[in-house]
Amino acid sequence: MRPAESTLLPPEVRQARTMLSAQELELLYTLARDSYTGRGEIIDGGAFLGGSTLALATGLRDNPRVAERAGRVHSYDIFVADHFARQFVDGVPEGASTRPVYDRTIADVASFVTVHEGDIATFPWPEPTPIEILFIDVAKSWETNDFLVAQFFPRLIPGVSTVIQQDYHWPHTPWISITMELLADHVTYMGSMPWATAYYRWERPLAPGELPARLRDLGADRLRALAARAQRFEPGGREWTAQQCNLVSLCLSLGQVDDAVAIFDATVSAAPAWVDYFKYAPALPARA
Numbered sequence: 001m002r003p004a005e006s007t008l009l010p011p012e013v014r015q016a017r018t019m020l021s022a023q024e025l026e027l028l029y030t031l032a033r034d035s036y037t038g039r040g041e042i043i044d045g046g047a048f049l050g051g052s053t054l055a056l057a058t059g060l061r062d063n064p065r066v067a068e069r070a071g072r073v074h075s076y077d078i079f080v081a082d083h084f085a086r087q088f089v090d091g092v093p094e095g096a097s098t099r100p101v102y103d104r105t106i107a108d109v110a111s112f113v114t115v116h117e118g119d120i121a122t123f124p125w126p127e128p129t130p131i132e133i134l135f136i137d138v139a140k141s142w143e144t145n146d147f148l149v150a151q152f153f154p155r156l157i158p159g160v161s162t163v164i165q166q167d168y169h170w171p172h173t174p175w176i177s178i179t180m181e182l183l184a185d186h187v188t189y190m191g192s193m194p195w196a197t198a199y200y201r202w203e204r205p206l207a208p209g210e211l212p213a214r215l216r217d218l219g220a221d222r223l224r225a226l227a228a229r230a231q232r233f234e235p236g237g238r239e240w241t242a243q244q245c246n247l248v249s250l251c252l253s254l255g256q257v258d259d260a261v262a263i264f265d266a267t268v269s270a271a272p273a274w275v276d277y278f279k280y281a282p283a284l285p286a287r288a
């Protein structure tokens with residue numbers, strides 16, 4: 001569902017230029033409005049033109065129980081237009097700053113927001129400050145994912161915090177399902193939303209040193225086992241196809257090209273329309 005079709009969202013969120021679906025925005029809005037207690041901060045990791053920021057900040061605005069609201073939504077982005085930006089902002093050249101569009105979008109709720117402009121990995125989280133809502137739409141590489149796991153996850157509040165992984169049911173990001181498998185004893189899966197979100201309640205704290213500084217240090221066998229365990233979806237369906245594509249991406253990043261080819265071919269046979277929908281076209285050796 002497109003944001004404009006939502007009957008739940010405030011009008012300004014319905015009109016936002018965003019990569020999120022109405023259901024994903026509704027999740028952010030209702031978490032900030034109905035569940036947020038104010039015990040921790042709200043992370044908006046990957047703000048783009050401000051759609052997720054607006055959903056979280058209007059939810060906070062409409063939350064009558066939290067008194068201290070200034071700057072509680074921490075928005076992160078590099079704010080540089082890529083090739084996607086043109087689909088949302090007419091004529092914006094690649095490389096231009098998107099910050100003016102973002103600032104206009106969130107203007108009415110800007111007092112609730114602290115903006116961190118630049119690579120998120122250059123903003124270490126102030127250690128003792130708890131995090132209550134962790135929205136992740138910025139884990140686009142192994143390295144960024146490592147940063148998020150090291151800096152943000154240890155600050156989650158057991159029994160209170162929510163983790164939203166926006167790229168869970170999407171190809172190209174194998175580290176996300178691997179991370180959530182690794183954290184299986186720390187979270188309860190709460191549900192999924194179109195387009196690609198899975199979200200979790202944070203249940204148990206991390207012990208110091210429990211997770212590797214770099215996920216890839218787990219080694220190929222463990223990474224493959226965790227990625228295989230994450231594949232629990234109905235074969236041939238959308239979610240299954242996303243995890244299959246993530247397995248292909250993982251094999252390629254591990255140099256396991258034969259396995260990548262075999263998994264990709266099996267996926268195309270079982271779910272050609274979904275592979276097409278995801279426009280998933282990995283760089284594989286040519287075959288007869």
Ligand SMILES: C[S@@+](CC[C@H](N)C(=O)[O-])C[C@H]1O[C@@H](n2cnc3c(N)ncnc32)[C@H](O)[C@@H]1O
Nearest residue numbers: 018019020046047048051052077078119120137
């Ligand atoms: C899928 S978009 C976010 C969509 C947004 N949540 C919305 O509501 O439309 C991902 C964003 O992450 C940002 N990004 C990617 N890597 C980043 C990094 N290392 N540090 C900060 N921002 C980054 C991109 O600039 C992009 O705007």
